[in-house]
Amino acid sequence: MRGLVHYGINNIYTVNTEDGIFECRIKGKKLKSDRKEYNPICSGDWVELIKDENHPGKGMITERHDRENAFARWNRKRANVQTIAANIDLLVCILSPESPPFRPRFADRVLVNAEDNFPVLIVLNKIDQEIDDETERRISGWMKMGYEVIRTSAKTGYGVDQLKSIIEGKTAAFVGQSGVGKSSLLNAVEPGLNFRVGDVSEKFNKGTHTTCFAVLDSWKDGIIIDTPGIKEIDPVGIEPEILSHFMRDFKPYLGKCAHSVCMHRDEPGCAVKQAVEDGAVLEERYSSYLRILQDLEHRLKLNKYRKET
Numbered sequence: 682m683r684g685l686v687h688y689g690i691n692n693i694y695t696v697n698t699e700d701g702i703f704e705c706r707i708k709g710k711k712l713k714s715d716r717k718e719y720n721p722i723c724s725g726d727w728v729e730l731i732k733d734e735n736h737p738g739k740g741m742i743t744e745r746h747d748r749e750n751a752f753a754r755w756n757r758k759r760a761n762v763q764t765i766a767a768n769i770d771l772l773v774c775i776l777s778p779e780s781p782p783f784r785p786r787f788a789d790r791v792l793v794n795a796e797d798n799f800p801v802l803i804v805l806n807k808i809d810q811e812i813d814d815e816t817e818r819r820i821s822g823w824m825k826m827g828y829e830v831i832r833t834s835a836k837t838g839y840g841v842d843q844l845k846s847i848i849e850g851k852t853a854a855f856v857g858q859s860g861v862g863k864s865s866l867l868n869a870v871e872p873g874l875n876f877r878v879g880d881v882s883e884k885f886n887k888g889t890h891t892t893c894f895a896v897l898d899s900w901k902d903g904i905i906i907d908t909p910g911i912k913e914i915d916p917v918g919i920e921p922e923i924l925s926h927f928m929r930d931f932k933p934y935l936g937k938c939a940h941s942v943c944m945h946r947d948e949p950g951c952a953v954k955q956a957v958e959d960g961a962v963l964e965e966r967y968s969s970y971l972r973i974l975q976d977l978e979h980r981l982k983l984n985k986y987r988k989e990t
C-alpha cells in the first residue's frame with residue numbers, strides 16, 4: 682500500500698494512506714540507500730507499507746519511492762545528509778527584517794540549494810517591523826535576478842492572501858531560521874492548521890525552536906510542510922568547481938574568465954570578479970559565494986579524512 686509521510690519522530694513515521702493514517706516503523710530498521718543519511722525518510726516522501734494485521738493503525742515501511750527532489754543539507758556534526766522535505770513544488774524561504782535579524786546569506790544558501798532543483802519564493806515576513814536600506818538593497822538584488830519576493834506580516838495579515846494564492850494547489854515547504862514566523866504564517870494562511878508558535882527571546886533576539894520536526898499537512902488547496910528553524914545550510918551534492926553555476930547572477934559571466942577552470946577567487950582575468958567591480962553583481966552575493974565555496978571545500982576535506990580514518 683502506498684502512503685505519504687507526514688512526519689517522523691524517533692523512527693516512527695506517520696503515514697497517510699487511502700485507508701487512513703498509519704504509524705509505521707521501517708522494516709528491518711534500514712532502507713537501501715546510496716549515501717550516509719541522517720534520516721532515511723522525511724516529510725513528503727512516498728513510501729510502500731504493509732499493515733500490521735494485529736495492531737490496527739500500525740504498519741511497516743518496506744520501501745521509499747524515488748524522490749522527485751529533496752531539500753537537504755549536510756548535518757555538520759555527523760557528516761551525513763539530513764533531508765528536510767521531499768517532492769516539493771515550491772520552497773518558501775522566510776526571512777524577517779529585524780527580530781530575528783535579517784540574514785541574507787542564509788537566503789543565498791537556500792537559493793543555491795534550490796537552483797535547478799525546485800522554484801523558490803522569498804518571503805520577507807514581519808514587515809510591521811523596521812526595514813533598513815541594506816535589506817531593501819538585497820531584496821531588490823534578488824528580484825533583479827528573477828526571484829519572486831513578497832512581503833507579509835502574520836501579525837497584521839498583510840500579504841497573507843498573496844502568499845495563499847501562490848502556494849495554492851502546490852506542495853510548499855516553509856524554511857527559515859527559528860522565529861521568523863513560519864508556523865505563524867501557515868496558521869494565517871489556513872487557521873485550521875494550528876501549528877505551534879513560539880517566542881523570539883528578548884535577550885538573544887533569536888527564535889526558540891518551537892517547531893521541533895518537519896510536519897506535512899494538507900489544506901483544502903494544497904500541501905504544506907512546516908520545518909524547524911535551521912541556522913545553517915551546507916548545500917548537498919554540489920562540487921566546489923560548479924558552485925558558480927548555482928549562483929543565478931553569475932551565470933552571464935561563466936565561461937568568460939581568462940582561466941578555463943576558474944574558481945572566481947584570485948585568478949587574473951576573472952569575469953565574475955570584473956562583474957562585481959562593475960557593480961553588475963552585488964558584492965554581498967560574491968562574499969556569500971566565497972563562504973559557501975570555503976564550506977564545500979572544508980566538507981570535502983573532512984569527508985576524505987573520515988574515509989581514511
Ligand SMILES: Nc1nc2c(ncn2[C@@H]2O[C@H](COP(=O)(O)OP(=O)(O)OP(=O)(O)O)[C@@H](O)[C@H]2O)c(=O)[nH]1
Pocket residue numbers: 806807808809810833834835836837857858859860861862863864865866877878879880881888889890891892893908909910911
Ligand atoms: N511582529 C510580528 N511578529 C510575528 C510575525 N509573525 C510571527 N511573529 C511572532 O514571531 C514569533 C515566532 O513565530 P513562529 O511562527 O513560532 O516562528 P517559526 O519560524 O515557526 O519558529 P521555529 O518553529 O522556532 O522555527 C512569535 O512570537 C510570533 O507571534 C509578524 O509578522 N510580525
Ligand SMILES: [Mg+2]
Pocket residue numbers: 863864865877878891892907908909910
Ligand atoms: Mg515553527
Ligand SMILES: [Zn+2]
Pocket residue numbers: 938943944945946948950951952953954
Ligand atoms: Zn572567474
